[in-house]
Amino acid sequence: MRLKDEHKLNAIIRATLELTNEKGLAGIRMSDLAKRAGIATGSLYTYFEDKQNLLLSVNRSVRSTAARYLRHQFREEDTLEHRLEHTVKRYVDYVGEHREAILFADLLKRSPYMTEAASQETMDHFQFLLDMVEEGQQSGMIRTGDPEELLHVMDSIVKAMVDFQLFHGRPYTKNIQQRTWGIVRSALIG
Numbered sequence: 001m002r003l004k005d006e007h008k009l010n011a012i013i014r015a016t017l018e019l020t021n022e023k024g025l026a027g028i029r030m031s032d033l034a035k036r037a038g039i040a041t042g043s044l045y046t047y048f049e050d051k052q053n054l055l056l057s058v059n060r061s062v063r064s065t066a067a068r069y070l071r072h073q074f075r076e077e078d079t080l081e082h083r084l085e086h087t088v089k090r091y092v093d094y095v096g097e098h099r100e101a102i103l104f105a106d107l108l109k110r111s112p113y114m115t116e117a118a119s120q121e122t123m124d125h126f127q128f129l130l131d132m133v134e135e136g137q138q139s140g141m142i143r144t145g146d147p148e149e150l151l152h153v154m155d156s157i158v159k160a161m162v163d164f165q166l167f168h169g170r171p172y173t174k175n176i177q178q179r180t181w182g183i184v185r186s187a188l189i190g
Helices: 003-023 030-037 041-047 051-070 080-097 099-109 116-125 127-139 147-167 175-188
Strands: none
Touching: 003 030, 003 041, 003 051, 003 099, 030 041, 030 051, 041 051, 051 080, 051 099, 051 116, 051 127, 080 099, 080 127, 080 147, 080 175, 099 147, 116 127, 127 147, 147 175
């Protein structure tokens, strides 16, 4: 893809996240999206065949960006608990700094636009987290249960803690990381 096209694609993604935050998924019209992105409506169809294709492509971008952010190269001697703690704290930061992307992904996963294939692709992005949970279960550190369900518990706790902080008008600070890790640790480890 040419550089110019990459800029347009990034503008479309940004506009989609902004409009989702303002109007929800159902409120997004392709003409409004094109206007917000600064391109002609016909240009949208150069990149995406329809609204569903657009939304799933934005989801792919959002999820892969989040997965890249959360992935971290650990030292061989790092314990599983240290790796999990570090990942949860990075996720707290990501959620705090990327509210529009989080809102978009949460709305899309519950919408009729989401497909089974896109849902599986999302889980594939975060396989490294499932692997961590399974490793913890095998070692007896993490509670037994469906690893995907345990990841959803962690996801819900992180989002709830950041939302609580922001809802009460408190500035986002690093101490929320430690408080969130404590709750996640209690939920997963006991």
